[in-house]
Amino acid sequence: MTRKNMKEAVKQKLESPGWQKILRISNQQLAITLGAVLNAFAYVLFQMPYNLAAGGVAGLGIIVNTLTGFSPGLFYFTANIPLFILGFFTLGKWRFLFTSTLAVVVFSGATEFFIIHMPTVFTRFPITENKLLATIYCGLLIGIGSGIIYRFGGTIGGTSIITRIIYNKTGFPMSQSGLYVDVIIIAAAGLVFNWETSLLAFLALLIAGMSADFALEGASQMRTLIIITQNPEPLRYAIINELKRGVTMWQVNGGYSGEERTLLYLTVLRSRVYDVKFIINRIDPDAFMVVGVSQQTWGGYTLKKKVQAIASDHDADL
Known part of the structure; x- marks a missing residue:
């Protein structure tokens, strides 16, 4: 074009x-x-x-x-x-x-x-x-x-x-x-x-x-979560199926260790941060998480139908 x-x-x-x-x-x-x-x-x-x-x-x-x-x-x-x-x-x-x-x-x-x-x-x-x-x-x-x-x-x-x-x-x-x-x-x-x-x-x-x-x-009801983990697939599956939220993933390298990690990025309601902590503690206690404040979220990735479709794809893969 x-x-x-x-x-x-x-x-x-x-x-x-x-x-x-x-x-x-x-x-x-x-x-x-x-x-x-x-x-x-x-x-x-x-x-x-x-x-x-x-x-x-x-x-x-x-x-x-x-x-x-x-x-x-x-x-x-x-x-x-x-x-x-x-x-x-x-x-x-x-x-x-x-x-x-x-x-x-x-x-x-x-x-x-x-x-x-x-x-x-x-x-x-x-x-x-x-x-x-x-x-x-x-x-x-x-x-x-x-x-x-x-x-x-x-x-x-x-x-x-x-x-x-x-x-x-x-x-x-x-x-x-x-x-x-x-x-x-x-x-x-x-x-x-x-x-x-x-x-x-x-x-x-x-x-x-x-x-x-x-x-x-407006009042901030959303939280942005950044999770760095060596065990991304179980975390991604749990977040999508248990929380019904989409998640974005990147491959990153540690600045000190040089080891490869996976970065997971997602937004959740403030009341669901505890649920994410529970999932991390049960699946990957060594994961590192940062919680940030998001004033607003906008876009189709938070829609329930799209998340359900992603969850269905994961169920088929597993």
Whole structure:
């Protein structure tokens, strides 16, 4: 197959009907909107009343609001305009705007809406006097909202634009540059408010990062197993027939001994790791196994019918 034919074949496989494209884009935009609304809800309910300036343009907006009275939602939108102009010329032009503008506009508008209407909805506002409780829920909700936005290909704008530009120009890790920017804003909050509030803001930032990872990747239920053995056939047969899982095998050589071994690679549910250990202990106690975390698995080799077909072939061979 020529390069041109290959490109055409791949393009044809990736093409989908127009209604499917519209549905996919609509679902993406709806998810980004919900994530931005959730962020704004947590921002007004838990972050603003306690001055938890947990980094980013949103945190800077709390400081500016305290010093000048400028509305945080309007400040967030205004501050992102020059960042969008900068990102337009350095991060992909229209594609960058398409994935970032919606979240910023929705967050800014929802923030202004909640600032006006939230005190009238709740009989008591703020809803708690416990700053630590507000910090925890602030981090959880903002992290989940941000994770949803990232999961569907959007960005929340703000300092993430700066960190992406730094990464593209210098290769400096985005996580580190983002942390440095956030720490500067949190330190400024400590000077404006007090250091206890600054410490709580940093805690909210950490919780938001962890909950964003959870929303982005989900709970890890799968484990990746690497088994190195000199007795591969019984192990392979037991895994396929007892666990109903597929397994991939390679011939490998020991780096120290130079002896030939067989490497078995498979993924199982977290609850089935013990069963694999039991099989190894009974069949090949000298085997070496490494257990790793897998966020997601995808593909046909985990389908029951295929595993049953493989098991049938092994039964016929034996």
